Amino acid sequence: xxxxxxxxxxxxxxxxxxxxxxxxxxxxxxxxxxxxxxxxxxxxxxxxxxxxxxxxxxxxxxxxxxxxxxxxxxxxxxxxxxxxxxxxxxxxxxxxxxxxxxxxxxxxxxxxxxxxxxxxxxxxxxxxxxxxxxxxxxxxxxxxxxxxxxxxxxxxxxxxxxxxxxxxxxxxxxxxxxxxxxxxxxxxxxxxxxxxxxxxxxxxxxxxxxxxxxxxxxxxxxxxxxxxxxxxxxxxxxxxxxxxxxxxxxxxxxxxxxxxxxxxxxxxxxxxxxxxxxxxxxxxxxxxxxxxxxx
Amino acid sequence: xxxxxxxxxxxxxxxxxxxxxxxxxxxxxxxxxxxxxxxxxxxxxxxxxxxxxxxxxxxxxxxxxxxxxxxxxxxxxxxxxxxxxxxxxxxxxxxxxxxxxxxxxxxxxxxxxxxxxxxxxxxxxxxxxxxxxxxxxxxxxxxxxxxxxxxxxxxxxxxxxxxxxxxxxxxxxxxxxxxxxxxxxxxxxxxxxxxxxxxxxxxxxxxxxxxxxxxxxxxxxxxxxxxxxxxxxxxxxxxxxxxxxxxxxxxxxxxxxxxxxxxxxxxxxxxxxxxxxxxxxxxxxxxxxxxxxxxxxxxxxxxxxxxxxxxxxxxxxxxxxxxxxxxxxxxxxxxxxxxxxxxxxxxxxxxxxxxxxxxxxxxxxxxxxxxxxxxxxxxxxxxxxxxxxxxxxxxxxxxxxxxxxxxxxxxxxxxxxxxxxxxxxxxxxxxxxxxxxxxxxxxxxxxxxxxxxxxxxxxxxxxxxxxxxxxxxxxxxxxxxxxx
Numbered sequence: 001x002x003x004x005x006x007x008x009x010x011x012x013x014x015x016x017x018x019x020x021x022x023x024x025x026x027x028x029x030x031x032x033x034x035x036x037x038x039x040x041x042x043x044x045x046x047x048x049x050x051x052x053x054x055x056x057x058x059x060x061x062x063x064x065x066x067x068x069x070x071x072x073x074x075x076x077x078x079x080x081x082x083x084x085x086x087x088x089x090x091x092x093x094x095x096x097x098x099x100x101x102x103x104x105x106x107x108x109x110x111x112x113x114x115x116x117x118x119x120x121x122x123x124x125x126x127x128x129x130x131x132x133x134x135x136x137x138x139x140x141x142x143x144x145x146x147x148x149x150x151x152x153x154x155x156x157x158x159x160x161x162x163x164x165x166x167x168x169x170x171x172x173x174x175x176x177x178x179x180x181x182x183x184x185x186x187x188x189x190x191x192x193x194x195x196x197x198x199x200x201x202x203x204x205x206x207x208x209x210x211x212x213x214x215x216x217x218x219x220x221x222x223x224x225x226x227x228x229x230x231x232x233x234x235x236x237x238x239x240x241x242x243x244x245x246x247x248x249x250x251x252x253x254x255x256x257x258x259x260x261x262x263x264x265x266x267x268x269x270x271x272x273x274x275x276x277x278x279x280x281x282x283x284x285x286x287x288x289x290x291x292x293x294x295x
Numbered sequence: 296x297x298x299x300x301x302x303x304x305x306x307x308x309x310x311x312x313x314x315x316x317x318x319x320x321x322x323x324x325x326x327x328x329x330x331x332x333x334x335x336x337x338x339x340x341x342x343x344x345x346x347x348x349x350x351x352x353x354x355x356x357x358x359x360x361x362x363x364x365x366x367x368x369x370x371x372x373x374x375x376x377x378x379x380x381x382x383x384x385x386x387x388x389x390x391x392x393x394x395x396x397x398x399x400x401x402x403x404x405x406x407x408x409x410x411x412x413x414x415x416x417x418x419x420x421x422x423x424x425x426x427x428x429x430x431x432x433x434x435x436x437x438x439x440x441x442x443x444x445x446x447x448x449x450x451x452x453x454x455x456x457x458x459x460x461x462x463x464x465x466x467x468x469x470x471x472x473x474x475x476x477x478x479x480x481x482x483x484x485x486x487x488x489x490x491x492x493x494x495x496x497x498x499x500x501x502x503x504x505x506x507x508x509x510x511x512x513x514x515x516x517x518x519x520x521x522x523x524x525x526x527x528x529x530x531x532x533x534x535x536x537x538x539x540x541x542x543x544x545x546x547x548x549x550x551x552x553x554x555x556x557x558x559x560x561x562x563x564x565x566x567x568x569x570x571x572x573x574x575x576x577x578x579x580x581x582x583x584x585x586x587x588x589x590x591x592x593x594x595x596x597x598x599x600x601x602x603x604x605x606x607x608x609x610x611x612x613x614x615x616x617x618x619x620x621x622x623x624x625x626x627x628x629x630x631x632x633x634x635x636x637x638x639x640x641x642x643x644x645x646x647x648x649x650x651x652x653x654x655x656x657x658x659x660x661x662x663x664x665x666x667x668x669x670x671x672x673x674x675x676x677x678x679x680x681x682x683x684x685x686x687x688x689x690x691x692x693x694x695x696x697x698x699x700x701x702x703x704x705x706x707x708x709x710x711x712x713x714x715x716x717x718x719x720x721x722x723x724x725x726x727x728x729x730x731x732x733x734x735x736x737x738x739x740x741x742x743x744x745x746x747x748x749x750x751x752x753x754x755x756x757x758x759x760x761x762x763x764x765x766x767x768x769x770x771x772x773x774x775x776x777x778x779x
Contacts, residue, residue, distance in 0.1 A: 004510070028518060042475060046569050048577035049475075074577055089475040091512035225568065225578075226483075228473050228514055229700050231560035232542045237551060242544060247702065261551050264653030268553040272579035279574055 007041075007087040010063060015145045018070040019113065020079040021055070027062030029054070029092045035124040036098030036117075036219065036251055039064070040227045042089040043078055050074050051224045053117040053250070054093060067116035067145065072273050073280040080284070094227045095250045098217075100124045104191035105131040107179060109172050109205055110150075111197025112138050117219055118196045119146050126153040133190070134158070135175045137201075141166035172197070173204040180212055190214050195254060199263050206254040218254035220245045220262060223269070237261050302405040305334040307412050312633030316603045319487040319571065322630055323387075328368070331416040335363040337401065338408045345398035346410060351750025352385075352456070354378045356395055356410055363413055369432065372421040375414060376435065380459030380502065381452065381749065383422065383494045386415025388485060389746040390624050422497060434505060438465035443763040446471060446530040448515045448703070451479020452745045453536035453736035455498065456752030457759070458507045464760050468507045469530070473514040476567065479538055481745070483567040484559070486597050488604070489627075492566075516702035521710070525731060532759045535718060535727070536736040536748065540700030544693050545589065549647030554581050554655035558590070558598045558694035565601050583690025585609045587658050589644055590694030591621035593744075596628065598692045599636050607690070610636050615643040615663050615676040641665070643676065645683060647691055659685045697742055717741050724758035725751055733759055 011023035029039060038053045056065035070076035098121050106125055110118035115136045125132050134154035138144045139162045151157045158175045159167025168175055176193065183189050193216045195205035202218040209216045222234035222245040234245035239256035243249060308324040309315075315322055326334065338360040346356040354375055362371040375382045391397075391411035399407030425431050443466045447454035450472035458468045476482050478495045503509065515521065515537075524530045542557035544550050556564075561580070564570040570580035586602040588595050591614035603610045612631065614621060617640050621628060632638070639660070646659040662682035665674035699716035711719045711728035718727055718734040725733045735751030737743060 032518065046572065046576040046578075048568065073574075089512045091473065091475075091514060092517070094514065094517055225560055225563050226474060228517075228540065228702060230473075230483075230538075230540045230542070231563055232544065232557040233560045235544070235551060242551070244541075247700075261653070265551065265553050267652065268581065268654075269579040272573065276574040276577065276579070 005090065007090040009081055009083055009085045009087070012081075012083050015067065016143050018076070018079065019143070019145055020068050020070070022066045022068060022078070022081075023058075023063045024066065024087065024090065025062060026064050026090055026092075027059075029090070030057040030062050030064050031059050033057050033064065033093035034097035035100065035120040037093035037095050038227075038250065039066070039090055039092030040094060040224070041078075041087050041091075043074065043081070044088050047088065048074050049089075049225055049227070050078070051094075051221075051227055051246075053120075053219070055116045055119055056123070067113065069113040073276040076277070076280060076284075091227070095246060096248070098124065098194070098251055100128065101130050101192055102128040103130055105133065105183070105188065107133040107135065107176060107190050107193045108150075108154075109176055109193060109195040109197070110134070110136040110146075111172050111195075111201035112143065113145070114195075114197030114201070114219075115145050115150070118194065119150055121194055121196075122150050122153050131155045133179055135160065135172045135179070137161060137167075137172035137175075137197075139163065171204060172201060173208045176205060177208050180208070180214065184212075192217065194218075194251075199259055199266070202254060202257075203259045206257075206259075210255055216254040217251050218257060219250045220252060220257065221250070221266075222246075222262065223266065236265075300339070300405075301333070301337050304337075304406040304409040304412070305330045307409070312630075312635070315488065316600075316634040319604055321491055322488050325419055326412055326416045328366070328416075328420070331363055331368070331413060331420075332366060334409050334413055335360045338364070339400065341400040343400070345400065346395040346408075349395040349398040350378075351394065351746050352379050352753050354395075354414070359417065360408065360410070360413060363417065368417055368420040369424065371413075372417040372432070373435075375417055379456075379749070381455060381498045382414050383418035384452070384481060384490060384498060385746055385749070386411050386413075386418055387490050387494075388481075388744075390744055392625065394746065422494075431504065435463060437463055437505070440467070441465040441763065443467065443531045444469070444529060445532045445534065445759060445763075446515075446524045446528070447534045447536065448521075448524075449473070449479055449535070449537040449736070449738075450477035450499075450509060450511075451536060451538055451736060451748065452481060453748040453752040453755075454479070454534060455502060456749040457534045457536070457735075457756045458502055459505065460753065460756035461759060462502070462505045462507050464756075466760070466763060470502075470507060470509050471513045471515050471519075472509065472511045473537075474567065475511050477509050477511060479536075483563040484594065484597065486562065486566055486601050488600065489597065514702065516706045521703060521707045521729070521732060531763055532731045532733065534725075534752075534755055534759065535703060535732065535734040535738060536752065537700055537703060537738045539697035539737040539742050540702075541698040542693070543696045543698060545644060545695060547644055547646055549649055549655070550693075552647055552649040552655045552691075553653055554583070554689060555647060555691045555693065556581070558588070558594045558692050559697070561598050561692045562594070562601065565605065571605055580605070581690050583607050583688070585611075585686075585688045586690045586692065587611045587613050587639075587644075587686075587688045588692040588694055589613045590696075591616065591618075591623060591640075592694060592696075593623045593627055595692075595694035596623045596631050598694050600631055600634055602690065602692070603634050603636060611639050611686075611688075612636055613639045613642050613644060613658075613660060615641065616673065617641055617665065620673045641676065643678065644691075647688075648685070655689055655691055656687065657685050658688045658691060659683055697737070699738060699741070703738075715741065723754060725755035726758060726762075731762065
């Protein structure tokens with residue numbers, strides 16, 4: 001018989017302001033998951049169902065790793081949970097796994113918390129002959145995550161910050177353009193670009209790669225409820241067709257994604273989210289103040 | 296007795312339309328014991344018992360009604376449970392008017408016997424006794440353990456029936472559910488005002504007491520495949536009842552605007568996720584003041600009546616045929632009228648318009664007229680040229696049917712499906728093309744009712760029991776391999 005999963009948090013590391021890495025006991029998911037897939041969790045009753053991409057897993061230990069940016073009430077609540085806490089519900093792995101090229105050159109571009117999602121893909125690609133060019137960026141140095149881990153796994157590695165506090169001043173898309181041009185000058189090319197981060201960043205990357213005709217994969221973070229295709233809340237237009245991010249994705253051809261529509265749909269509950277967050281911050285004013293350092 | 300036969304059903308007390316449209320409490324309040332006995336008196340105990348044949352799970356209807364006449368409500372409940380593990384649910388959501396009550400002998404001249412209301416009363420009476428005494432009603436006797444293990448996929452009405460039947464026959468049953476709560480459409484779809492969640496929980500708890508194991512937050516097709524269930528996880532048979540699970544959207548401009556939901560999403564947010572209680576409950580929901588629900592089935596009724604309760608000043612039902620063709624139960628249509636829902640029949644959406652932020656602000660529709668009958672026998676609607684008109688809305692809910700969810704199909708290559716993606720199953724045994732695998736409910740039929748799903752479950756349970764009995768005797772090493 002299968003025993004019920006514990007969903008226990010066994011390790012917790014603060015990676016940056018409001019960014020926490022959680023290691024969670026879930027042997028079945030740890031064994032099964034592949035790069036690009038996600039889970040949905042509920043912290044407690046009457047909690048919402050939160051979709052999060054799996055950053056890493058350890059099949060031996062039976063754990064999965066999530067990296068969570070506390071942007072709303074539920075993610076802040078999740079980031080406040082101490083080691084030993086048990087999540088009420090944890091389901092996965094959901095979504096399709098990343099199709100990993102086994103040779104050629106792939107640029108992996110991570111922006112902000114999207115770096116946590118690009119990391120398992122870099123890790124997956126590095127197991128093959130593929131040449132991996134990684135470019136990660138954030139608004140400033142303090143917000144950069146997984147720099148050393150990704151650097152170690154990459155054949156080429158670049159960092160950008162919007163304010164120039166670390167690495168190149170500018171955007172990841174600027175660095176990508178230089179890499180594409182450098183490859184061209186050397187008589188080679190990028191076979192694929194995988195870009196994961198905020199919508200404006202993914203759109204900028206797609207605009208850079210389009211003129212060069214480089215296949216570009218993006219991972220969409222739509223609003224979801226069930227994560228099994230049942231509700232259609234996560235639908236997005238890709239190449240003029242309706243796709244469900246939870247079952248058809250989360251990764252799609254970035255040149256075909258309607259980013260304007262995605263942006264508008266992501267804003268559906270903005271006022272509600274702000275209201276819930278304000279109430280949460282008011283009732284949890286004290287415990288949140290700490291933890292502004294990098295772990 | 297010598298009493299004159301009552302021609303009409305004893306009325307079931309309901310919350311007043313004006314009051315209930317502002318709350319989620321159950322609409323129909325149920326019979327009192329006196330009312331139940333009075334209604335039971337109406338059954339003439341005819342020889343043919345057409346009602347039994349009219350029931351997809353073949354409840355001994357005259358027998359339980361006879362017990363009710365004598366005030367033996369507990370025994371009546373037990374009699375129902377011999378055939379139906381979910382009486383409190385069926386008494387509420389079965390379309391009795393199309394089944395047992397449609398064929399009732401009385402119905403030839405008068406109102407049929409209120410079988411559904413009586414079933415509900417018996418189940419509720421038993422629940423009230425249990426609550427008052429703190430003791431559960433005795434469990435039916437279970438056959439000796441067979442050592443056979445059955446996995447049911449999806450914890451909706453079809454699986455609950457299979458689980459209830461097979462556990463009594465001595466098999467070990469696990470029900471896997473993708474969501475965090477068992478019940479399927481009974482918890483995410485059907486609203487509280489039609490089926491209180493406490494009732495579903497009670498019926499699920501009853502199955503647990505019988506020994507059924509429930510595993511929530513497990514997505515078969517992702518967490519485990521069907522082959523893994525039959526292989527390393529050691530199940531001898533699998534019953535697939537995942538529901539339809541893939542909402543249809545109209546192919547019209549604006550369908551992806553913020554504020555356009557599928558009925559599945561709207562109802563799941565409100566029911567399962569308790570979004571009506573936001574922000575105390577963490578899941579938000581668009582609270583439309585001017586709502587249009589597109590469709591004419593029970594799901595559309597549930598959605599539009601939920602919208603009313605969530606504060607819609609104008610809750611419209613937009614349906615392309617006339618009210619007579621609506622597939623929803625008459626009672627639900629009636630309730631919707633009472634609650635002030637605006638019926639826009641012979642009307643079909645052509646476009647949804649958004650504001651500068653990409654949120655729904657209006658809907659364009661075209662008038663329809665009924666033409667020649669289509670394949671379903673219903674007259675098919677035809678657009679009236681030049682009759683387009685527009686009205687303001689801030690929330691649109693699409694309740695226009697569902698397709699088949701691909702998750703199991705795509706990970707079970709040897710499972711035969713039809714061109715719409717529904718699993719092909721034998722109509723008598725519910726056996727699929729894959730050995731040891733059975734299927735029922737909406738994933739096979741494409742979208743029907745709770746009781747038909749339960750009827751399919753009943754047939755599948757019978758066939759699975761036979762299949763397991765026909766299997767060679769099990770060796771001593773128990774299949775207790777995987778710990779997940």
